[in-house]
Amino acid sequence: MKIKAAYADGTAPELTITEATLAEPQANEVLIKLVATGICHTDTAGRDGQTTPLPAVLGHEGAGIVEKVGQSVTTVRPGDHVVLSFSYCGHCANCLAGHPGMCLHFNELNFGGKNYDGSHRLHLADGRPLSTFFGQSSFATYAVADEHSVVKVTDDVDLRLLGPLGCGIQTGAGTVLNYLNPRADDTIIVFGTGAVGLSAMMAAKLAGMSHIIAVDIFDNRLALAQELGATEAVNSRTEDLATALKAILPQGADYTIDTTGVPTVVKEAVHALRPGGECVALGMGGEVTFNLMDDLLAEAKKISGLVEGDAIPQIFIPQLITYYQQGRFPFDKLIKFFDFDHINDGFVASKNGSVLKPVVTFD
Template sequence: MKITAALSGHGGEAPRLVQLDQEAPRAGEMRIRLVATGICHTDLHEHPGRHSPQPIVLGHEGAGVVEELGEGVSGFAVGDHVVLSGSSCGKCPSCLAGRPTYCDLAMPLCFGGKRLDGSTALCGDEGAIHSHFFGQSSFASHAIVPQRTAVKMPKDLPLEMLGPLGCGVVTGAGGVIEALKVGFGDSIAVLGTGAVGLSAVMAAKLVGARRIVAVDLSDERLELARAFGATDTLRGDEPDLAARLRAITGRGMDFTFNTTNAVAIHRLALEVLAMNGTAGFVAAPLGGFDPGMFGMLAGGKQLRGVLGGDANPQTFLPLLADYWQQGRLPFDRMITFYPFAEIDRAFADAHAGTVIKPVLLMENAA
């Protein structure tokens, strides 16, 4: 069938809208009519072609309605509302342990731009177009997704709000709850208050952390962090930042959660830890980074990489949706909506940092 999609791989600052042919879902797949999809920094980074082949349809925070089932799909019906998350094999030790973000095949499934057999679901005037980005390629009116990528949601929830649950929100909230296991009375410094960092702040409040410190260069975002539960805010360019962070508790932080790729902030995240503290990070430092192994040894400190919040989307995303309904995870306050046709404006605003979580509305996209 013909679909409208935003294609990367022809230069420019943003994907451009094109008409593509999309094949029917194969065994174990479904066709999803997208209602909305968030834009994540991974999409911004992949648009120029960092890891994935091109031309490709990106997008990996989709929410929509099941339109067609492939052979063998169970547990879903046409008309179901779903949020889409990352792709995984379902068979490796990580998947079987409920940690699909660490699937043995995560890289080819999420960044390979095709199925494992080498096929793609999309075709254009120039031939095959890469698809299945994070099992989705949701910058489109419709997506062909593996069953494991979809998480069923109650039909009374507004789908246009739910796409960011699949990546940005689950990475921040899951990072605090599932990966770091921040507990009641703990202290945490969240470094960077974009969508992931602010989701971490909300989750830290949810679990009862005693001191939640947000660090950023934007006063507006720090103000929002306070509204979401930060007990303290500090600008990232303040003098003696490490000393000020340690002084908040008198001994340093039990946890830090770093959402930036700045080498200086990676160093800071370790430096401000209390004894036996853990520094979680979701982005690798851009440049040389010496974590100071003796200091980690002497202080019993840990440096912990976090992908997808360590969470199992099938069980954790419905939980986050419940928290949102209860008013305890107000991630909707981070969202700015754009018509799909204005994806170039959404990309520009995301690059400029003038919005926190841009979400594309796909109405009349097909």
Template sequence: MKTRAAVVVEGGKDLEIREVELDDPRPDEIRVKMVASGICHTDAIFRDQWHPIELPAVLGHEGSGIVEEVGSAVTDLAPGDRVVLGPAFCGQCAQCFAGHPMYCEKFGERNFAGVRGDGSRAFSDENGPVGSHFFGQSSFAEHSNVVASGAIKVDEEVPLELLGPLGCGIMTGAGSVLNVLDVKAGDSLAVFGTGAVGMAGVLAAKAAGVSTIIVVDIVESRLEFARELGATHTVNSKEQDPVEAIMEITGTGVQHALDTTGVPAVFNQMTNSLRILGHGVLVGASKVGTQASIDVGTRLASGIRVSLVIEGDAVPQEFIPRLIALHKTGVFPFEKLTRTYPLEEINRAFADSAEGTTLKPIVVY
């Protein structure tokens, strides 16, 4: 069938809206009519080829939509089902069996290769194949063939067009705080970087009863917004040393910290702001080859832990319904982070996110 997609033709350049041909879903796939797709900073990283992907390709990995057709091996989904799309994983490796599918041994090839396992691409145009299956879904298309095991069925009551970001950015921030840091009511947390990922961390911490939530960023408007969402303290690290500020606020350092910036200097600040036996999580993505340092001389005796985390170490099939349940009770208002755009304005949506005026852009088809 023919469909429309936003295609990356050249690295670092705007996406082009093109008509493309979509093949038939494979036995383990579903064809999804996208309702919407969030835009995540990781899409920009692949658009700009920080992590190379063969071009042309259709990106997008925070899709939500309606199942139109199911492959012959798909038994738990049917046409008409409303789905949120999470990353692909093999379900067969040690990590998948151990309940950590976001660390699937085949995560890279299933999510970032731009091709199916058999090397084929679902999209094509007059010039040849167009990369698909980004995060198992390539959701910057009105229709896409999606790995069925990554889809999570949701009920009728939820606003489907807002839910795509639960599949990556929101899951990453909230999962890092709830699953990996495993915060408790009354704890302290510092969040470095208040994009959608960091703000989702703030919302999750507030929902869990974390009593000291310190947010660090270099954009004043984001800090203001973080206070509205539940940050108890904010630090503009352009104006103030964040480690000193965190020590002043807490006396001893924070129990938990989350670095969403991917900036090596911030990683160092995060590890220096942890109190004894504190735990810090890095989720911010950097260019391949980026090195970051810890003052091991000073910090050895502190017993701190540092985790590098993908997708909040969530099991999306379990975690996304949990976030939806929290959202329904009003304690996880992630819709406050979102702003919708038509497909034609996808490049403006990317630009607004980069400039910091929109936290979580969502393209609505």
């Protein structure tokens, strides 16, 4: 079928909207008419050729309505409202243990550029294949995704809001609720108050954590962080960070989360821990140098990397929607909509920080 899709080919700093051909879904796949798709920093990395073979149709926070299902699909049917999340195999040891974000085939399925069976569903008008991103490529009017990536959701919530639950918001909230699973009196510091960091803070509030400290360099973001759940806020540009954090938590925090990927910030996140505390790194970044004895071993500190909030999307995304309906997880305050034809404006707004979570909508 003919669709409109936004693709990157590595020759321009922006996405190009064009007509493309989308093949029919296979037995294990679902055809979705997209309603909206979130823009995430991972899309920027894909656009810039850092993760996925180009040319590629990006987009990995899709939400839409099922149009057709393959003969083996049992979890959704035409007309269902769905959110699209990351791709996973479903049969490796980690998937079977309930950790699909740690799937042994995660990188090939999400960044390898091909569908679950190793073939392409998307092609340009001249027949050239387009890489699939995160098993969905949802910067398009339609997408084909493996059943594992498709999450049925309630139809009484604005579907345009729900796409970011498939990655960025799931990542922040899931890190707290699924991976850390804190006690009510535990403490946490979140470095970076973008969509992922704010989602982590909203989750920390849900968990009843006693201190939820936001760290950023923008006062407007810190103000929103306090509105959404932060108990304290520190501007690391105008305050001495170590002194300010020690004044709040003299022994250090039980947990820290870094969403920035900035090496110096990651080290600050480790230094801010109490003995035995854990830092979870969520931001895409580069090399970080630690003194193994002084920074980690001497105080039994830990640093972990995590993707997708250690979530099972089919369970966790409906849970987040329930929290939203209860007024306990107001992630809609992060979102601003952009028409699909202005998708590149959404990328600009994300980069300059004027919008926390841009979402493109389709007619």
